[in-house]
Amino acid sequence: MDRRQFNALAGASLGSLLTRKVWAERAQATAASGKFYFALVADTHIIDNFYVKGSEHGVEDNESILLTTPRLTSARDLINSLSPAIEQVFIVGDYFHEYPSPDYNFYFKNTTRLDNAKAITDGFHMPVHIGFGNHDYNVRSIPREMSHRLFKAKFNTDPYTVLDYKGYKFIHLNNFLGSTQDHTAPNFSYGTGSLGEEQLHWFEAQLEQRKPTFVFVHYPVMQIAATEFGDYGLQPLLRKYKDNIQLVVSGHTHKWIDFAHTYGPQHYVMAATRYDPNAYMLMEVDTRSNTWRFINADLVEWSTHYSKPYRAG
Numbered sequence: 001m002d003r004r005q006f007n008a009l010a011g012a013s014l015g016s017l018l019t020r021k022v023w024a025e026r027a028q029a030t031a032a033s034g035k036f037y038f039a040l041v042a043d044t045h046i047i048d049n050f051y052v053k054g055s056e057h058g059v060e061d062n063e064s065i066l067l068t069t070p071r072l073t074s075a076r077d078l079i080n081s082l083s084p085a086i087e088q089v090f091i092v093g094d095y096f097h098e099y100p101s102p103d104y105n106f107y108f109k110n111t112t113r114l115d116n117a118k119a120i121t122d123g124f125h126m127p128v129h130i131g132f133g134n135h136d137y138n139v140r141s142i143p144r145e146m147s148h149r150l151f152k153a154k155f156n157t158d159p160y161t162v163l164d165y166k167g168y169k170f171i172h173l174n175n176f177l178g179s180t181q182d183h184t185a186p187n188f189s190y191g192t193g194s195l196g197e198e199q200l201h202w203f204e205a206q207l208e209q210r211k212p213t214f215v216f217v218h219y220p221v222m223q224i225a226a227t228e229f230g231d232y233g234l235q236p237l238l239r240k241y242k243d244n245i246q247l248v249v250s251g252h253t254h255k256w257i258d259f260a261h262t263y264g265p266q267h268y269v270m271a272a273t274r275y276d277p278n279a280y281m282l283m284e285v286d287t288r289s290n291t292w293r294f295i296n297a298d299l300v301e302w303s304t305h306y307s308k309p310y311r312a313g
Contacts, residue, residue: 034288036166039079040216040281042092042251043272044072045135046120048113050100064275065097072120074277080125086282088165089124090172092251092270093133093218099142107150114154130157131172133218133251139181139190160199162206167287168246171206173217173234174199175224193217193224195234203234207241212290220250221263239264246292249281256300256307268294275305 045068056062079086096113100106107114121128130151137147151157159177163170178194179185195203207213215238217224227233238245242264250269256279257269271279284293299307 035084035284035286037082037084037086038088038090038170038283038285039086040090040092040249040270040283041072041075041273042218042249042270042279043094043133043254043274044068044091044117044120045094045097045272045274046072046113046117047097048100048111048116050110050112051097060275068097068274069116069120071273071275071277073123075273075280076120076124078277079280079282080123082282085126087126088163088170089121089126089128090170090216091121091128091130092172092216092249093131094135094251094272094274095130095133096136098135099138102142102146104146104149107154114150118154129161129163129170129172130155131161131216131218132159132174132176134176134190137176137181139176140183144176144181160202164211166285167211168285169206169209169211169213171203171213171215173203173215175217175219175234178225178228180225191223193219194228195224197229200228200232200234200237204237204241207237207244210244213241213245215245215248215265217248217250219252220257220269221248221259221267223252235263254305256302256304258302271300271305271307276307278307279305 045065047065047068051065053066054062056065079089096117100112106112132151136151137144148159160174161172173195175193175195177199178196179187180189180192180194182188221234221238224234226235238248245265248263248265248267250267251272253269254272254275255269256271259267259269268281270281273279282295284295286292296307301307
């Protein structure tokens with residue numbers, strides 16, 4: 001471990017101590033019946049021994065990818081330590097970092113980044129729910145169906161999911177199922193997400209139940225096709241059901257961005273544990289008043305990879 005890596009991990013340890021103090025002040029002191037807590041993590045980018053060092057774009061990316069395991073582990077240990085306890089954790093895509101082989105059976109003959117990611121998240125003390133990111137696919141060369149088979153076999157996770165919990169819905173959308181993410185389609189565009197007709201109708205059916213709902217999707221809304229079939233698409237649905245959608249959270253950019261109510265509901269893009277072990281969202285929900293709080297929001301350094309006051313590195 002070199003000096004830079006040592007300093008990064010030391011910073012993570014300090015961050016954990018400071019975050020526990022904040023949690024005690026802001027959450028434990030106000031804990032009461034009717035409240036529960038969940039956490040969000042994004043862009044963990046776990047690798048394995050098959051990963052080829054130096055294959056990223058630029059010095060920062062090449063350095064950060066080698067620290068993804070200790071940084072996610074640090075975030076996990078902090079989340080596990082909180083009291084009152086976090087009850088659910090949601091990972092907003094890029095769980096692992098691409099595929100070392102196009103052979104499905106390779107992943108059952110070898111210990112790969114899929115297994116490494118699961119081993120870390122199995123250490124959470126609460127259920128973990130995984131969404132798909134662009135690096136959990138490789139839509140140019142790996143069939144989407146193979147990714148879905150692996151996620152089901154390894155993580156028991158479907159391409160898009162809903163959790164009904166204490167009167168709330170937590171929806172993981174998948175913006176890689178529409179035609180823009182089909183490399184054989186005429187409108188293929190790697191940087192543009194789309195949901196596809198089946199998922200859009202499923203999403204609206206969930207929203208029609210009018211339960212308070214948190215929505216997670218890997219690409220920021222600005223990078224997802226506004227409409228896909230006539231005037232039907234993600235953005236019209238967000239605006240139509242803005243009164244019961246509590247919050248939309250994305251990852252992908254590896255930076256904190258506050259889009260406020262640009263698309264109807266409050267929309268945050270969160271930073272990545274790949275770059276900062278303190279890049280997580282700690283959320284409180286008050287079921288009596290139907291309100292929520294992003295408890296560590298004022299520790300975020302917006303438009304950066306980092307969260308105050310424990311910037312790694």
